[in-house]
Amino acid sequence: MTFKSKTKYTWEGWKSRGQEPLVFSVEHPRELMGAHAKLIDNKLDEAEKIECCIYSPRVTSTSTPFGLKVKESSCGLCATDNRFIVSRDWHTTDLKTGVNSIQFDDILYFNIGKALLLGWFSINYQRNGQEAQESILFGSIGKHHFEKAIRSYKEYSLANDLDKETFSPGSFIYKIENKIHAEYLKTLLAHGERCFSTFSCQYLWQKMIKESSFFGKKKTVSPMSQATFLLTNKALLLARDSLGGGIDTGVELQNIPIDKIKAVSCTEENLDGHILRRLKLMLAEDICVVEMPLVTDEDCINNLLNFLGYFSSIKSV
DSSP: OOOOOSSSSTTTTOOOOSOOSSOEEESSGGGSSTTHHHHHHTTOOTTOOEEEEEEEOOOSOOBOTTSOBOOOOEEEEEEESSEEEEEEEOOSTTSOOEEEEEEGGGEEEEEEEEETTEEEEEEEEEETTEEEEEEEEEEGGGHHHHHHHHHHHHHHSOOOOOSSOOBOHHHHGGGOSOHHHHHHHHTTOOTTOOEEEEEEEEEEOOOEEEEOTTTOOEEEEOOEEEEEEEEESSEEEEEEEOSSOSTTOOEEEEEEEGGGOOEEEEEEEEETTEEEEEEEEEEETTTEEEEEEEEOOHHHHHHHHHHHTTTSEEEEO
8 A cells, every 4th residue: 555645634545445454553543544534533623632543444254252243344443532433434335434422421331352363342332311332343463452442441431449458460460260361351451450359250141942962852051151350440341251162262351440330239040050140230320231140159249249339339139
């Protein structure tokens, strides 16, 4: 790509089909490919500080092992000191290009993950009393760019300093039993973020109906995967594996800002000889409930609830 525009938009005049080989970062939206340069630049305010700006070409995948579904498009993402601006080009005459602005105050949580060559990033947020989502699929080699975008947000998010002992990530992360989860979680910890607690558990997926191989009858199974919690002074983080065997079947991280957790409850039930504990987080009044079905030790859940009790009203059910 040797073309250089004489206008303020670096690639104006370059016909982008959204099939560039890599995700990449630039210093200003005007350096983005295709329609994204003008879409984001026109949305920026003069006083805004740009933290990071990403171009993500389209990929052929439209879904992830964790259930996220997205239509194929190229995307631009700009993180400023108060919001995310996301542009989208479908590269078809049937759909118009679009741009979306998400204020930091409206964000509920982030998801980011990787499985083989596929990566994904999503923001769940509130708008007009409803929960909405903005999602991007990309080549997994570009995952570190989106990790930086989450860390940029966390630099401006509320830190909760408790009258309890905290630990720096460097001295704490080694306590995490699952070393793959530890490496993933470490990438989302922002400068100055402090750790409180961590534990490993099993994460219950939605029950599935399978055919019995012997009698030909249907039976219900409850598949589980490994999961790890990490609680910091800025976020509750959950790392979980996808289902299926093999190497690198997929890991997804969920980052829930501590200041967005309004209420917490926990219920228990017996499931195939295991005690299943459903941790429910209310993130906004009548808008968002995040449910986490876990098989874990009661002490681990109680420890987590005790910490979260400093940030929200705990409901025992």
